[in-house]
Amino acid sequence: MTKRAYNFNAGPAALPLEVLQQGQEEFINFADSGMSIMEMSHRSAIYEEVHNEAQSLLRELLGIPDSYKVLLLQGGASTQFAMVPMNLLPAGKVGAYVMTGSWAEKAIKEAQLFGETAVAASSETDKFNRIPDLSTIQIPANAAYLHVTSNETIEGTQYKAFPETGDLTLIGDMSSDIMSRPVNVSQFGMIYAGAQKNLGPSGVTIVIAREDLVAASPKSVPTMLRYDTHVKNNSLYNTPPSFSVYLAGLMLKWVKGKGGVAAIEQINRDKTKLIYDRIDQSGGFYRGFADPSSRSDMNITFRIHTEELEKRFVQESEHHGFVGLKGHRSVGGLRASTYNAVPVESCRALAEFMSDFQKRNG
Ligand code: PMP
Numbered sequence: 001m002t003k004r005a006y007n008f009n010a011g012p013a014a015l016p017l018e019v020l021q022q023g024q025e026e027f028i029n030f031a032d033s034g035m036s037i038m039e040m041s042h043r044s045a046i047y048e049e050v051h052n053e054a055q056s057l058l059r060e061l062l063g064i065p066d067s068y069k070v071l072l073l074q075g076g077a078s079t080q081f082a083m084v085p086m087n088l089l090p091a092g093k094v095g096a097y098v099m100t101g102s103w104a105e106k107a108i109k110e111a112q113l114f115g116e117t118a119v120a121a122s123s124e125t126d127k128f129n130r131i132p133d134l135s136t137i138q139i140p141a142n143a144a145y146l147h148v149t150s151n152e153t154i155e156g157t158q159y160k161a162f163p164e165t166g167d168l169t170l171i172g173d174m175s176s177d178i179m180s181r182p183v184n185v186s187q188f189g190m191i192y193a194g195a196q197k198n199l200g201p202s203g204v205t206i207v208i209a210r211e212d213l214v215a216a217s218p219k220s221v222p223t224m225l226r227y228d229t230h231v232k233n234n235s236l237y238n239t240p241p242s243f244s245v246y247l248a249g250l251m252l253k254w255v256k257g258k259g260g261v262a263a264i265e266q267i268n269r270d271k272t273k274l275i276y277d278r279i280d281q282s283g284g285f286y287r288g289f290a291d292p293s294s295r296s297d298m299n300i301t302f303r304i305h306t307e308e309l310e311k312r313f314v315q316e317s318e319h320h321g322f323v324g325l326k327g328h329r330s331v332g333g334l335r336a337s338t339y340n341a342v343p344v345e346s347c348r349a350l351a352e353f354m355s356d357f358q359k360r361n362g
Pocket of ligand 1: 075153
């Protein structure tokens, strides 16, 4: 078998080897059809089963109540930044956003194209190194919703608990931590996520929404950008990203086989502890970017005291089989993304490499 990299890519990211192997086995002849799933009509019974199974696995694993719809869309989470205000922000109302970093910023900027917005809380003065204190959140009286980014992929921060908004719709961009830990779906009106970190390859975007919110969209919204179009057509209004949905289904079965999201959460914690411990025990050689209270179990962001050493760290890591450790171009530094499919062995190897690098350069 070919050697697999220690893959710490931020997304698209590592997929479980078992999932890739099953995909390979079924690649040219799916379910005895004599063709690949990619060559099949999306109206066929075989595809429909794959489509419905992916939705029901999402329901089962996340404990999604029956009063919620599960949509399989395209356009990435970035399209949701627009669809949310287009569908859910009427004139006279305000879309409230918690500003936690780069992705929250993109979400609010897009909403500004469609209506009035407000920043309900922000950690910008701390360079987005933490999730703002939930008790400081101020929501305008005429808010249509409060939007949160559950995990900031670039800064490496993650909510440990979500704001209690009572009757106000809470919307969560969970692109980089969905399926990595249990979530109380009924606390949210809507959750959305691109698949390419914890759910499979890129190409499919998951929307989980309370049915009353997505039953009817404003008249002016284009057909493909209306939630009600996709609700009425079981996400088969047009051609879905069938191969991505199929692989996401395999990945969901893999999560189920691991014992579900609660078990996955523990595995993820054990993985990230190996690396955070390395940072904390380095006597300041490595400095975590995120405040410990907001540290992400998905994206570990850290720095070394000179950019030159950071560069050397990345270069040497590549020689040792590591991939994806350079921080996002907007913030620099180093980042290890440890999504569900990143094996503990990769994290152990990284912790060892970090110790070794420090010995040689400390
Ligand atoms: N939100 C978050 C938190 C993300 O990490 C990303 C992608 N890295 C996006 C939104 C944008 O997702 P997409 O590329 O699927 O549009």
